[in-house]
Amino acid sequence: MTQLNFAPPPPNTESTETLRAKVRAFLDIEMAGMSAHERAASWGGRNPEFSRKMGAQGWIGMTWPKQYGGHERSALERYVVLEEMLAAGAPVGAHWVADRQSAPSILRFGTEAQRQFFVPKVAKGECYFCIGMSEPDSGSDLAATRTRAQAVDGGFKVNGTKIWTSGAHVAHYMILFCRTDSNTEDRHSGVSQFIVDMKTPGIAVRPIYDLSGQHHFNEVVFDDMFLPESALLGKLGDGWKQVTSELSYERSGPDRFLSTFTLLLEGFQMLGRTVDDRSAIVLGRIIAHLMTLRRMSRSIAGMLQRGEDPAVQAAVVKELGTSLEQDMVEALRLIVDVEPDGGSDNPYVAVLAHTILHAPSFSLRGGTREILRGIIARGLGLR
Ligand SMILES: Cc1cc2nc3c(=O)[nH]c(=O)nc-3n(C[C@H](O)[C@H](O)[C@H](O)COP(=O)(O)OP(=O)(O)OC[C@H]3O[C@@H](n4cnc5c(N)ncnc54)[C@H](O)[C@@H]3O)c2cc1C
Structure with missing residues (x-):
């Protein structure tokens, strides 16, 4: 191994x-x-x-x-x-x-x-910016992307649909990942990235409402959208290499284990200065995990600075980090006995309601748990 x-x-x-x-x-x-x-x-x-x-x-x-x-x-x-x-x-x-x-x-x-x-x-x-990677039939399997940029006079004509695009309705630009050549045997070649001005004619952005009823992500449809050659990011056909390097930035940061930190702080406030032994064990365990993830994530920051490729380490941080974020909600529910209520004046009760509705998405966004475990297994030489 x-x-x-x-x-x-x-x-x-x-x-x-x-x-x-x-x-x-x-x-x-x-x-x-x-x-x-x-x-x-x-x-x-x-x-x-x-x-x-x-x-x-x-x-x-x-x-x-x-x-x-x-x-x-x-x-x-x-x-x-x-x-x-x-x-x-x-x-x-x-x-x-x-x-x-x-x-x-x-x-x-x-x-x-x-x-x-x-x-x-x-x-x-x-x-x-927003991220134009996922499609209705290609989320985990990004190489199956069907949105296509076809070379035309002076640029490219783009047709296809992206989905779950966070902030597409408020972003100025998207980095679009799409197919530029369908005649390749290797599914990881013939894909490219483009910088798309979200005001370009031929783009329709439609809201998708999440579990909590909020408008955060979208469906983005491209209908004969014209992009000039200057919109190409990097080399034509090099999109796979580029997108995987981008994912290391996306997966390794403290945002992958601190999304629920407000809940933890409010939990401490709620419990007060004296906690029973059981609560102390639960909280101590959470803090120990957070500190370890922080060391790992800071280590990756150093690797990125040195120009190394920490794709596998980034997958480890995201997988462990989002698992902790999700486990934290359940752990706190066991030691603080309240009902979640988004409209409550009690900060902990309101934050708990928010977090319960958002936590399921943490192990989907930026790559699902199964996909990350596959990357880790490959990195360890296990598959
Ligand atoms: C809050 C949120 C924000 C998002 N924002 C963006 C964004 O801004 N831009 C963007 O491009 N995307 C975004 N996404 C999409 C996200 O990247 C995808 O949801 C994710 O990659 C999974 O793709 P999918 O939904 O198509 O599920 P699928 O790929 O269909 O997967 C369904 C299930 O099958 C499992 N599975 C799939 N393939 C395998 C395999 N080979 N082995 C084992 N199990 C497998 C998955 O783990 C998952 O459990 C966002 C998602 C969420 C939840």
């Missing part, structure tokens, strides 16, 4: 802890008065004004080159900002995808013109 290595994460330094204090002071002001229910939305909560303020602080695109509006800070400094934002339940959702994966993909695979056009706007917190 192959061994899977997580290098020791870089330690905190004086500069990371100064930054942490600055972020906390910012959050104290910006989040004053925000309800527990709003904080429970975690990185699903959108607030463009908040995103612009983060951009002004230099907390988006932190590791990117200064020439593209970035700040050339370390992966660890970026990590500090992310974990403080998530721990506080800050409404970072508007810029989250663009900062986490779209702009890094553009920096890595895009043309100079694309880098100069998109990346500084993302760093300012003014430009939001």
Whole structure:
């Protein structure tokens, strides 16, 4: 069996802890008065004004080159900002995808013109992206994508349907993954990525309401949408390599184990300073798991900074992280005896209701449990 290595994460330094204090002071002001229910939305909560303020602080695109509006800070400094934002339940959702994966993909695979056009706007917190990967018949099996971009004079004509596209109704751009060549034997070739302006004629965005009744994701239909050649991201036919590298960014961050952190904090408030032995064991176990995941996720941040490919490690963090997020809800329900109620004035009761309705999706979004376990097994040489 192959061994899977997580290098020791870089330690905190004086500069990371100064930054942490600055972020906390910012959050104290910006989040004053925000309800527990709003904080429970975690990185699903959108607030463009908040995103612009983060951009002004230099907390988006932190590791990117200064020439593209970035700040050339370390992966660890970026990590500090992310974990403080998530721990506080800050409404970072508007810029989250663009900062986490779209702009890094553009920096890595895009043309100079694309880098100069998109990346500084993302760093300012003014430009939001959505992810156009899943389709009605191709979610886990991404290579089965049927949306097709056909080469025409001056560009491509796109037809097909994407589904579950988070934020497509509010994003400025989508990174679209689709087939550009149907005549290949290898299903992982002949696919490409494009940067799509969501205002392009030929796009219809239709809402899908989730379990809680909220409009968060969408169906996106392309009907003879024309894309100029300049919309191609990376090399024609290289989409598989690009999309798998993007997924490492998508799966390894603290957003994969801190989505339910507000519930944990409110649970502590509810239990008060003295807890019985059983509750102490449950809470201690959750905290121990969180701290371990944090070390693993910080280790991956270091790998990404060194240009390594942590796809398998990222799958481990996402799988363990989302399992913990889901288990946490059940564990807390065993030790805090209340009925969930989204309309309650009691913050814990309201956050519990929110979390119960959202937690089932955590092990679907960004790759399902079974798919991640398959990636891990392959990485370990077990299949
Ligand atoms: C909240 C949320 C937000 C999302 N946002 C986006 C987004 O912004 N952009 C986007 O592109 N997608 C998004 N998705 C879609 C998500 O990536 C897919 O739902 C996911 O990849 C699974 O695809 P599917 O729904 O088609 O299920 P399927 O692929 O049909 O899978 C159904 C079940 O079969 C299992 N299964 C499938 N294949 C295998 C296999 N080979 N071995 C074992 N088991 C298997 C799966 O694990 C799953 O349990 C989002 C989903 C959610 C829940």
